Amino acid sequence: MGTVDEFALIRLLTGGKQSTAFQREGGVETGIGDDAAVVNVNPGTQLILTCDTMTEDIHFKPVTMRSRDIGFKAMASAVSDIAAMGGKPRFALVALSLPRQTPLERVRSLYEGLYDCANRYGVRVVGGDTTSSIGGMTVSVTVIGETAAGQALLRSSAKVGDVVFATGYLGRSAAGLDWLLQRNLPLEPEGADAESLAYAKLVEAHCRPLPQIEAGLALRQSGLCRALNDVSDGLSSEAWEIAEASGVGIDLIEERIPIADELYTYAAASGKDPLDYVLYGGEDYELLGTAPAEHALELQIALGKAGVSLHLIGYVNGEHSGVRLIRSGGEVMPLDKKGYNHFNDVGGKDGV
């Protein structure tokens, strides 16, 4: 990737993926090809800036994700941070470090995935940097989003008396990864029996998670949402983040936490507790938030109109700090705030 090959490579990877009209309509004045990109943003808005990195052997291995899934998920994880602020994603930059012998086909597939996700969410890819590396592949995606001024949904806004809600089923991504690793099954499942179908759903949840941009926007526009986080590190860890940032306690009610059928199927087949995946699995990229209890029904109806199901799974409690699980039998169990580790390994998220 000297200068000559590099520009050719950039053209090969990005050419035709987003039309000039599509970029211009999205506010791109000067896109890929100069020292930096130049973009327009409307007055009266605030920008939301975020960055997420995926590293080979830490966040993925060739046996757990295809190249196009790696690209899709790298973009998705950064887009999800914009969803978690109630924002609209606008622009992205992609920093890619590649082992020198990486086949071009692998890089092309990775870019297919990056653009699949970007185009799905209306994100204009406007630049980045490509370098070689002596280790594995590293993909770092920066996304710039926007929100109406003063309306971003922070994790520090939960109040005592709020209900706690989640936008979907949790624990599916981590179960998909475990299933992939334990059974050594192919990434593209075959078969139409119940177990194969469950496997396909969980693998899809792991490889192609869908950030909840529509839900985040609807939550912000409702004016009824207080705190909001995306679930990148597991329910327990995310609830801890809201509790600590807001200076409150959170009680989660076991029997109110929805469990997907496919997670039940996997847990039953493997002798695992599905709740472990919900609490300590990561990368579902659903949203976890709080809202005033008196507006909970109103919020559920408003979100329902936007096609989003809100599950009410707990409440904010002023009598303790931290996160507890109220078991079905009434037992109160304090929860660890440990984050999600893919391969019993290290992997940070958010912040610098």
Place this chain on the structure above:
Amino acid sequence: MGTVDEFALIRLLTGGKQSTAFQREGGVETGIGDDAAVVNVNPGTQLILTCDTMTEDIHFKPVTMRSRDIGFKAMASAVSDIAAMGGKPRFALVALSLPRQTPLERVRSLYEGLYDCANRYGVRVVGGDTTSSIGGMTVSVTVIGETAAGQALLRSSAKVGDVVFATGYLGRSAAGLDWLLQRNLPLEPEGADAESLAYAKLVEAHCRPLPQIEAGLALRQSGLCRALNDVSDGLSSEAWEIAEASGVGIDLIEERIPIADELYTYAAASGKDPLDYVLYGGEDYELLGTAPAEHALELQIALGKAGVSLHLIGYVNGEHSGVRLIRSGGEVMPLDKKGYNHFNDVGGKDGV
């Protein structure tokens, strides 16, 4: 770096580095600590977005740069892309991948350097992502800058009849690196003889390059600058970029290209041609641009008032495409467009 340790690490690395007042004054509404940062941008401006990556053993080795230099230079190289557009840098995000056994002290030093550079240029650090890696260290910095709408200085604006200028001395960074590698000398030079002083200057040029933000702003505000690039890949490569993007030819005049005394000293001591470093060395982060010939003197005076020396080193020629060197004897020599490789290695720059 599970969730607990990670937030503690973030506080340790970023706490106290930039005050809340400094961040707020710079437009930061919500900084490090939530899913993403929220920032304000003035109406009537355009944003400039860029991203630069430094990878261990590709862009640096422990013998060539101290951790705080790595941090400084990673920030500097992204800031320089903003300078190359005539913009003002505003916000940064830092994506860091670290080998698991990295000593905390090394990471702290790297952050000292990142913030040294950020604070020097008024850049507010608002987030990022920290992960572990199985290979070496990777630092990727995204910088968001701004410019008055429609005024960014592109590399595609050179016109036949323009003069070509550079803001400073080139080739110093690459000579500093070669000196470090060949002599196996300490990173912090001692001695007050001419050679030690030259060594100190070249090592400083390699480890702590200074992006030309003031020069870029003055060039833009002058209204007299056409094309602009920063010199990250060597004079030849950058001139090629302008020539190709603008559809013109560029002739560089050997005897007008300034050579720093310290580069002469090193070249004489090592039997090298200083011009090789100027043409094919990289990472000086000076600016290379073009301006209408009839305004060249006016531009030099305007830049002089901003403390910037403009060296006129060539002109834009419509009779060929590509880049040529007019030797002192009159010989016309076509120049390669090869980019800069640190360790005879691969290292792309710009674009996706």
